[in-house]
Amino acid sequence: MKQLLILMFLVVSITINSQTKPIDSIKHISQTRVKKDLLKITKTPKSRNYKNIETLNNVANYIKSELIKVCDTVSFQPFSINKKTYKNVIGSIGTNNKERLIIGAHYDVCGNQQGADDNASGVVGLLELARLLSKNKLNYRIDFVAYTLEEPPFFRTKQMGSYIHANYLHKNNISVKGMICLEMIGFYSDKKGSQNYPIPDMQLQYGDIGNFITVVQSEKSGEFGKQIEQKMQQQDIIKTISFKGSSLVSGVDFSDHLNYWNFNSPAVMVTNTAFYRNKNYHTKKDTIETLGLDKMCAVIKQLYITIKQLK
Structure with a gap:
């Protein structure tokens, strides 16, 4: 029965590509700059949860200040929840x-904690990609969007920042090539037993060491999802696994890409698998000191090259 569930709901693939790795002018991602961003986002007097609006605003201001340095336009997308104003931050190039x-x-973040992996790591990846991609001429526009209110009690509601943004695109008939959700890209482990899966039998085939990154897709990811999967695997900078399944598999839709799927836009989530690996998830132990900056930077570089090659 477990094997049948895997065939019905989840296709997992690992591609070992023997082609020559693409040559790129970016030899490495600056760990110094990455750590600076992490410190700015996590080391706040109060946790950046929905109750601490001043903290959220300060973090949003920092994100905006960094995007202004490299983007063509930068703005807040404010919205009101329970008579309080929250902000997405949007920076655009091309x-x-x-x-x-x-x-x-x-x-x-969820509760009172730093949220270094969940999800300062994703925001730092977004900022670094904005810096790198702003130097390239692309055939499409890129919107770098930092969302608020992803965490409970707003998750899966129309009050999520990503729902507000996805709904705006839908209402205005804006053409979306695809969406890449960066959700926890900082935690890795080379220890045996460090990786779990939504279906236990997967461990027999793919091992129990949490040293890889994943591209999570559904049937709504379409050709866009296939491109992201294949091009990330071709880089071979960090081991990349593709998970493809329905929402019946726990975790497949556990982030902001969910709202783009709901509006039929192709989307993927790039993640270290969150609580299937990182036991610091939603606790005060989710700190910068637990992150693997070398692998995190490898993920950012792999994404950068992948996005440049999108057709």
Whole structure:
């Protein structure tokens, strides 16, 4: 029965590509800059949860200040929840192009904690990709969107920042090439037993060491999802596994890409598998000191090259 569930709901693939790795002018991602961003986002007097609006605003201001340095346009997308104003931050490049690629990550946390992996790591990846991609001429517009209110009690509601953004695109008939959700890309382990899976039998085939990154897809990811999967695996900078399944598999839709799927936009989530690996998830132990910056930077570089090669 378990094997049948795997065939019905989840296709997992690992591609070992023997082709020559693409040559790119970016030899490495600056760990110094990455750590600076992490410190700015996590080392706040109060946790950046929905109750601490001043903290959320300060983090949003920092994100905006960094995007202003490299983007063509930068703005807040404010929205009101329970008579309080929250903000998405949107920075755009290639604004002369009609079709858009969305790269998104949420900056709020669950409860009182730093949230270094969940999800400062994703926001830092977003900022670094904005810096790198702004130097390239692309055939589409890229919107870098930092969302608020991804975490409970707003998850799976129309009050999520990503729902607000996805709904805006839908209502205005804006063409979306695809959406890449960066959700926890900082935690890795080379220890045996460090990796779990939504279906236990997967461990027999793919091992129990949490040293890889994943591209999570559904049937709504379409050709866009296939491109992201294949191009990331071709880089071979960090081991990449593709998970493809329905929402019946726990975790497949556990982030902001969910809202783009709901509006029938192709989307993927790039993640270290969250609580299937990182036992610090939603606890005060989710700190910068637990992150693997070398592998995190490898993920960012692999994404950068992948996005440049999108057709």
